[in-house]
Amino acid sequence: MTARPANAHQARLLKLLRDGGPNSRAQLGDQVDLSRSKLAVEVDRLLETGLVVADGLAASRGGRRSHNIRLAPNLRFLGVDIGATSVDVAVTNAELEVLGHLNQPMDVREGPVAVFEQVLAMAAKLRATGLAEGFDGAGIGVPGPVRFPEGVPVAPPIMPGWDGFPVREALSQELGCPVMVDNDVNLMAMGEQHAGVARSVGDFLCIKIGTGIGCGIVVGGEVHRGTTGSAGDIGHIQAVPDGRPCACGNRGCLEAHFSGAALARDALEAAQQGLSAELASRLETNGGLTAVDVAAAAAAGDATSLDLIREGGTRTGQVIAGLVSFFNPGLVVIGGGVTGLGHTLLAAIRTQVYRQSLPLATGNLPIVLGELGPNAGVIGAARLISDHLFSPA
Numbered sequence: 001m002t003a004r005p006a007n008a009h010q011a012r013l014l015k016l017l018r019d020g021g022p023n024s025r026a027q028l029g030d031q032v033d034l035s036r037s038k039l040a041v042e043v044d045r046l047l048e049t050g051l052v053v054a055d056g057l058a059a060s061r062g063g064r065r066s067h068n069i070r071l072a073p074n075l076r077f078l079g080v081d082i083g084a085t086s087v088d089v090a091v092t093n094a095e096l097e098v099l100g101h102l103n104q105p106m107d108v109r110e111g112p113v114a115v116f117e118q119v120l121a122m123a124a125k126l127r128a129t130g131l132a133e134g135f136d137g138a139g140i141g142v143p144g145p146v147r148f149p150e151g152v153p154v155a156p157p158i159m160p161g162w163d164g165f166p167v168r169e170a171l172s173q174e175l176g177c178p179v180m181v182d183n184d185v186n187l188m189a190m191g192e193q194h195a196g197v198a199r200s201v202g203d204f205l206c207i208k209i210g211t212g213i214g215c216g217i218v219v220g221g222e223v224h225r226g227t228t229g230s231a232g233d234i235g236h237i238q239a240v241p242d243g244r245p246c247a248c249g250n251r252g253c254l255e256a257h258f259s260g261a262a263l264a265r266d267a268l269e270a271a272q273q274g275l276s277a278e279l280a281s282r283l284e285t286n287g288g289l290t291a292v293d294v295a296a297a298a299a300a301g302d303a304t305s306l307d308l309i310r311e312g313g314t315r316t317g318q319v320i321a322g323l324v325s326f327f328n329p330g331l332v333v334i335g336g337g338v339t340g341l342g343h344t345l346l347a348a349i350r351t352q353v354y355r356q357s358l359p360l361a362t363g364n365l366p367i368v369l370g371e372l373g374p375n376a377g378v379i380g381a382a383r384l385i386s387d388h389l390f391s392p393a
Contacts, residue, residue, distance in 0.1 A: 003049035004393040009034060009042045014051060014071065014390040018095055019194065022055045022070035043069060051075075071095060076131070077385055078138035078175065080119055081184055081377030083337070084108050084158055084211030084260075087115065089122040090378035091131045096194055096386065098375055100131045108143060111161035112170075120174055135177045137389050139381030140167060141184035143212060148229040151181030157236075157247040158212055180384045184208065185232060185336075186223045187380030188370070189216025192333050194383050196371040201331045205323060206370070207234070208336035209316065209345075211260045215323070234323065235259065239315045254319050258312030260291045260338050266308050267294045276304035295340045309341050313348025320349060320367075321356035328361050335370035342369075 005011040012032055017023060029039045046052045047069075055068040071094035079098075081088040085108070090101040102122045106115055126132065144156020151168025153159060172179040189206035192198040198206070198218070206216035213235035217224040225231050235255030236248050243252030244262075256262060267289045271279040278297040283289050297305035320332060332353070334346060350367045357365075370376055 003051050005051070005390060006045065007042075007392055009038075010046055011391050013042060013046060015387075017052065017069065017071045018386060018390065021095055022068050024068050028069065074133075075136050076134070077382040078123055078126075078132075078135040078177075079378030079381035079385075080123075080138060081141045081187060081374070081381055082106075082108060082115060082119070082143065083184065083377075084143050087118055087122065088374050088378050089119060089126065090375070090382070091126050091135075092379065092382040094386070096379055096382045098379065100126045100129060101375065101378065102126060103374060108159050108162075112165045112167065116171060116174070119171075123175070135175055137178045137180070137385035138171065138175055139187065139384035139386075140171060140179060140181045141187040141377050141381050142167065142181065143184045143210070143214075145228075145230040145233060146181055146183050148182060148225050151179065154229070178385065178389065180388050182223075182225075182381075182384055183214065183216075183229070183232070184377055185214035185216045186225065187216075187384060188335050188376045189218050189223060189333070189380065190383045191372055191376035191378070191380035192335070192370050193218060193221070193380075195379055196376060197333055197368055198331055203327070203329050204331035204333060205320070205327065205329045206333040206335060207316070207320065209259060209334065209338040210336035213255045213259050213316070213336075217327070234319055237319050237322075239319060254315060258315050260336075263291045263294055263308060263312060263338065264289050267297075267305070270304050270308070276302055278302040279305065291338050292340060295342065298341065298344060306344060309344045310348045313341075313345045314352050317349040317352025318356065321353045324353055324357045324361050324365065329365070332365065332367040333370050334367065335373075335376060 005014055016031055025043055051072055052069050053072055055070040075094035077092045079090045086103055087106045088103050091099045106118050142153055144159045145154050147154050152164055152166060153162045155163050167181045168179045185208040188208050192206055198204050202221045204218050208214050215232035215234040217232050236253045238252045239254040239257055240252040244256040245251050246253035246256035267279050270276050271283045278300055282293045294305045298309055354362050
């Protein structure tokens with residue numbers, strides 16, 4: 001993809017077609033502040049660039065039938081969501097529909113070179129299936145703070161060897177296309193906004209509970225990244241004064257007391273102390289414990305596992321309650337790997353937020369699980385690069 005929209009009107013039209021699918025000139029005209037003649041000029045210019053194509057006649061609205069317009073069907077975006085313990089890579093079309101999706105276990109602590117070798121191999125595998133001849137752009141999510149304009153991770157606590165690595169530049173050279181990089185939870189928020197539970201909400205919080213904990217903040221439909229890109233790093237808000245040491249160097253952080261890693265550690269301790277026969281059995285069978293084991297034990301009625309989930313949900317709810325009182329969102333979305341803990345976790349979070357936050361902030365506040373699962377991050381990554389490419393150069 002070499003063409004870019006020439007002005008804000010063309011950019012608006014491209015994003016309308018991305019988010020709403022094929023549409024008629026007349027219906028597009030209803031959504032943009034342009035005269036019929038000016039709209040015709042801008043659509044014709046987009047047709048000349050090859051970014052959009054004619055797509056048959058629209059349904060009659062009286063008078064001469066309008067032509068449908070759609071984004072070029074050959075456009076392809078690569079969405080990459082790098083987590084702490086796995087990598088998701090997907091190919092989407094211009095409307096951000098996932099055409100192919102691969103997941104592989106991968107430890108982010110192996111460093112950027114090893115991780116990106118895996119990413120490139122997965123991208124090549126998707127290309128080999130015939131889904132894409134090449135990529136028009138790629139969006140990348142990483143589980144740590146990102147200096148957004150440069151696409152560079154900055155001192156990420158769970159990503160040794162990544163500080164200052166030029167992710168955007170390195171992958172752009174390897175893939176031969178433009179690349180944008182962001183924090184993974186921001187991309188999850190963008191995915192849920194585009195195709196998930198937050199489709200009709202302008203102001204919301206998206207909490208990702210995985211190996212770590214982060215928060216995507218969406219204000220007026222746009223991700224709020226803060227001055228340096230570190231907005232939403234709620235895993236390092238103190239939840240327990242003088243509590244456990246955290247990977248960031250502080251003590252008592254939420255992430256140190258409840259996250260995938262913290263839950264696995266607490267489950268191991270409970271099993272070793274004889275507090276849960278169910279967890280002890282799983283430890284003996286698997287040689288270790290993860291949040292998945294805690295979820296399964298809780299589903300089997302294990303009281304210790306249920307207590308661990310409720311306690312973690314209560315601590316998380318305490319932090320979210322402060323955010324709700326401060327930000328007054330219209331929705332709170334809970335996602336990430338630990339959402340396998342399901343409604344026990346959600347109930348504990350809801351109880352704490354509704355109890356602690358002001359009634360005016362929580363009177364009509366839904367707190368819900370995300371709809372898209374692992375697709376949220378890759379769709380958000382594709383949305384990120386399309387936002388960039390569908391903006392004037």
